[in-house]
Amino acid sequence: MSAQYKLVHCTVNGKAVEKMVDVRASLTDMLRNEYHLTSVKKGCEVGECGACNVLIDGEAFNSCIYLAVWAEGKSIQTLEGLLSPEGELSDIQQAFVDETAIQCGFCTPGFIMTAVEILNTNKLYTDEELRKLLSGHLCRCTGYENIFRAVKKTMYRRQGKTIDF
């Protein structure tokens, strides 16, 4: 075929942007190749591992099975967008560091973005609910144990509560 391109306008990490994009591209392709947002990882490319997870209009999506052209008019957030302008980690990122929830780091960006969606609801979930909300990500290093702690602690902290393990 002759190459088919489309101008895609969207907001990436709070900034309005536009790029000509090959219509065959996934959102992962666009974010990594056009915007150099390499926190968006490729682990399976079929929506099973969650490593490429980003927020689209506040909801978590596997960007590998999302066409780049669908980003038109949408607001996209990746892990790169969480750092403060001064380069400080957000509370959930810091919790991942403090709770030893990071090992190889490959699933981390996707996990943190799902955690952002969870935390933005401002609800206090039960352990079971929290596990279900986080279940779209596979991790082989942590057994999920410390990731659970990091998210749960941050959830409580945002409610002005503390939790002991």
Add this chain to the structure above:
Amino acid sequence: MYDMKALYEAQSVEDAIRLRVEHPEAQIIAGGSDVLVQMREGRRAGKELISIYMIDALRGVTMDAEENLRIGSLTSFSHITRDPLIQKYCNVLGEAVDQVGSPQIRNIGTIGGNTCNGVTSADSASTLHAWEAIVELTGKDGVRRVPIKDFYIKAGQVDIKPDEIQTAILIPKASYENTFGHYIKYGLRNAMEIATLGCSVNVRLSADKKTIERCRIAYGVAGPVPMRCPSAEAVANGAQPSKELSEKFARAVIDDINPRDSWRASKAFRQHIAVEMAKRALTRAVELAGGEMA
């Protein structure tokens, strides 16, 4: 990048129908969680796609003039689960689609895509069968409504004409009124799972809760397409809820279902859990309806 020949983007239902007519070879893509995966595998590589994903008019749950629940075909699973009308009138559908894949898949996956790909393992399918849903298709010549059991022709094939797209799924008032259901998904793990078997049961009890006025049960993966179980339903209809009844009811599904042997599960295993699931789903549905298994 995906190996696609061309992408046609529909902005409206009319647009989609026009594109369908213009590009008869093209594959419709809704959320893409199946189509794109198959394209990557090579199964649909090199194909043209008609994207209907941007048609926002096909999103959302409403109540139509006849008080039927109307679910726009592009409504995502997560939005169905969170929808107040679904929660009020057909909560089990929200619970069933809340067991699809993972949270991210539930954000991209649509009820239209889930039914149009015609697979028996779709988590929505058994519940839609058990609630006698109506599929709404819109084409060149207008709107057509098909009962869900007729919509499924065979594995992987559904009744969509070349100029049509699916635009909604309806749950008739007669179906949801005073009716309570429960869905059990059997999987080998608790998330990111394709159903080994799915069982959806709903009941309507008499005012005194002593009689099952109507019981419906449907399975996914118990045959090439989702299916109801008439023999089992006949056992329960008009009967008093009891442990004994649940045993009889469950045993009867063996006469209705036809699971196959595959590397995913043996026929014998699927039959075994089908019976156990029927028993448990009926018990739970009766409880939800305010009854008791005496």
Add this chain to the structure above:
Amino acid sequence: MSKVGKSEVRVDGFDKASGRTKYYEDRMPAGALYVRIKHADIAHGMVKSVDTSAAEAIDGVVKVLTCFDVPDIPFPTAGHPWSMDPGHQDVADRHLLNRHVRYWGDDVAVVIAENDVAANQGVRALKVEYEELPFVLDVQKAMEDGAPQLHERFPNNILKHTDMRKGDYQKAIEEPGLIKVEGWYDTPTVQHCHIENHGCYAYEENGRIVVVTSTQIPHIIRRAVGQALGRPWADIEIIKPYIGGGFGNKQDVLYEPLCAWCSTQVGGRCVRIDCSREETFVSNRVRHAIRFHIVTWLKKDGTIQARKVECFSNQGAYASHGHSIVAKAMGSFPQHYPCENMECDAWTVFTNRPAAGAMRGYGMPQASFADECNIEDCAKALGMESYEFRKKNIMPQGFHDAFSGNTNYYDTYRECMAKGAEYIDYARKKKEYANDTGDIRRGIGMATFWYNTAVYPISLETSSNRMLLNLDGTVTFQCGETEIGQGADTAYAQMVAEALGLASYRDVRVKSCQDTDITPTGLGAYASRQTYVAGFSIRQTADLLKEKILKYANELTRQSVACMDIVDGNIVRKEDGVVLMSLSELAMTAQYNPVHSEHITAESTYTIRNNAYSFGCTFAEVEVDIPMCKVTLKNIVNVHDCGKLINPALAAAQVHGGMSMAIGFGLSEQLIFDEKTGKPLNGNLLDYKLSTFMDHPHLEAEFIENAEPTSPFGTKALGEPPACSGAPAIRNAILDATGVAIDHNPINPHVLFAEFSKAGLIHDDWREEEK
């Protein structure tokens, strides 16, 4: 204040939490060509021809190379250190691409293209003509006369057979009144499933080849790429950036040689090979499925009189790590539960399955499963509580193994068992659950494991590193032992800070990226060796650096070297603790001294000739829904004695990951093959049942910290041990709950259905009717 023994946060934590950590694909040069591999879709046969014309006609395809184009140089892939003794070198049975296809997924040809779509189209357009041969998947069937042969050099497909004899087994079992407990125990083919697939890119630079790769073992890869391409090893430069997990799969030479060779075939342009998840499952490495036959003879008092152990290890199509894995498995039996009369045999056998290599535990998850199933059954046969039976028979304090030189300095096993039992409330629950009847039953079980640290004396153990004193008083640290997610860099920083007397581990700048042209030679991440072996060389190099620093300080302060020390980043006088100068002042002065300028650095290599035992156990509690054939793991604890913990939080995190892997090994994970075609059926993350967030209870990690006397930091193996005893503990808990002893894992619902049917726990009347 000691810098070790503290739960410091990871040195790479900030970067990983902010998404700026660069993995190989994040460093990809623009314009790299895509290499896609044509994998065989038969299990065994000969490639007769490859028609490349259609592929070559595709727009964007640059070159097609087939098994008929590659050099005829066989090379080994095991991530083992080179041995100067030819008899001890790894089996060289690989080619870059293969005319003799030995498994479904074998590499037959490559398409090099300007973009991924063209490369994929090219692969689909290749027409391969095969002469099909019969194939064999089962390890024992492969040993039979007349079985399909995979490699000419290995009759009956036996890569190697070794044995071990102790006492007189035959005579010992003649004693009257012995109780015989015999079983066959089967473990499955599983895959590592690191979330980052293996991938690499290669290009030529100044007549040499550079490969940037997702590997655990950069220095070993350099040698193997040189071997495979027939080039001097020094012609190859391997760069290892951060990697997204490895677990042993990346302790093998994967596609680095093919990638390097492809670059040479397109004029040295940069080419990339990115494994898909499906390729990772089938065409990388898997864990050996090992079948065990164990016969144990017991005296009525609970003493083990004699034991016979046969191990059949399914190697798959290529030798990779080969016999070393089952050799380690077999070697554990005489040590784990020592007895006077033993006969052990181990075979490693080629089959037409994906090649098996190293995977976390290196034979011990398999051996622990078999051993701890059999031991549990022994206790049952004796009517003895299995905890007590283990306590009676497990390796005693003071046990010495002559071969490795290891001594069990403490009563580690019993200490770990006691701690685990207490945490999970073993005795009480065991009694309580015994009364469970009905559909839902609870059970509790335990298992122990044997392990050791590093590879001495089987292979070379060496570790090198370099320390550079920076102008700000910090120290740059480089070593060949790699960070693969486990937290090695953080442990090194803590050990270096401790050994040098720096103020904080943050004052150590660990160069995480290895470049074989620059980084001191090390062997890499495997055998749970790194913290242990790096400990020796860190201590040694730190002493050298410290000596240089103090010598220079002597010039500046006129204090005797013997009177000075480095404490919290300052040169102090030992006697009164007076701070003479900071390391920063010293470094600045030394660097810019117009009379005696010196960049103070040190570098050394330490040959480690020690090994260390590392033991522990798992306790697991389950709830079994019998009609639904489902097990829910309710509670699990691992207890480890890995010596002194360098970083307790990171150590616990390691244990969690290993436990998770063990849970999958016990309950859900298995790569399955079509018996009719040899095709792998579930090589993807949907159908291969890796545990998800919803499949685990809380994972409890506990430690007994008995200092390892041979280690400068009192530490020993922890990376792999947590993956070893979980599966048998779960199996024993299911046995406790249901009375059904299941001797093959994973114990998934299909297995439970069959076993419960056999045991009469479930009964489907229609099944008889249908017969």
